[in-house]
Amino acid sequence: NAGVTQTPKFRILKIGQSMTLQCTQDMNHNYMYWYRQDPGMGLKLIYYSVGAGITDKGEVPNGYNVSRSTTEDFPLRLELAAPSQTSVYFCASGAGVDEKLFFGSGTQLSVL
Amino acid sequence: AQTVTQSQPEMSVQEAETVTLSCTYDTSESDYYLFWYKQPPSRQMILVIRQEAYKQQNATENRFSVNFQKAAKSFSLKISDSQLGDAAMYFCAYRRRRDDKIIFGKGTRLHILP
Secondary structure: OOOEEEEOOEEEEOOOOOEEEEEEEOOOOOEEEEEEEEOOOEEEEEEEEEEOOEEEEOOOOOOEEEOOOOOOEOOEEEOOOOHHHOEEEEEEEEOOOOOOOEEOOOEEEEEO | OOEEEOOOOEEEEEOOOOEEEOOEEEOOOOOEEEEEEEEOOOOOOEEEEEEEOOOOOOOEEOOEEEEEEOOOOEEEEEEOOOOHHHOEEEEEEEEEOOOOOEEEOOOEEEEEEO
16 A cells, blocks of 8 residues: 655655656545644644645645645645745645544655 | 643653643634644654543543633643653644644653653
8 A cells, every 4th residue: 555655755855946846645635735844843734635626724824835636645835945944845645534644654855 | 812821842851751731722713622642753753642622531541631712712631641752842732623634833852861
């Protein structure tokens, strides 16, 4: 079982560059989430999706974009990377409202 | 806006003792779910326990139990017979049914003393 797969695992960006963090799940989950984790700050919700074609902003959406063209994929786009976007990014998916989230292994991103 | 507050950044407990981690949340919703997740050094997130707001009975999973006080908007986690493998970051999370947004607290780092 692959579960939730995130790529890349590590990335260093220069200020102003753009990149896409990939997230794929093979469990046919409708719900998918993107979080960032900064030391001492817990997980902050960036964007989420309750199904293909439906996305919504979370707590910290500025500087990011998402799309959900298929059930399996939920890529996170960073435009014009800034040092404040240095963080660990987690993608997660879930089947139902009271079901647990399945998390990817995270992407460590540094913007220098 | 919904918020989840974990007021204890770090806690320590002696092995085999009991420890309680605090979580409070702010919401005007009546239909929601609460969760505790554990994040060991591997960074993998593991569900510990869940609670539906409409259920009055406190959830229990082996050595883990919650004290859910809906009126006080409190959702504490009790770990009994603490083990070395319980050392981790613990996150409280709130999910509202209306739009499925899931909000996490800042976490509590739990140390287990041998």
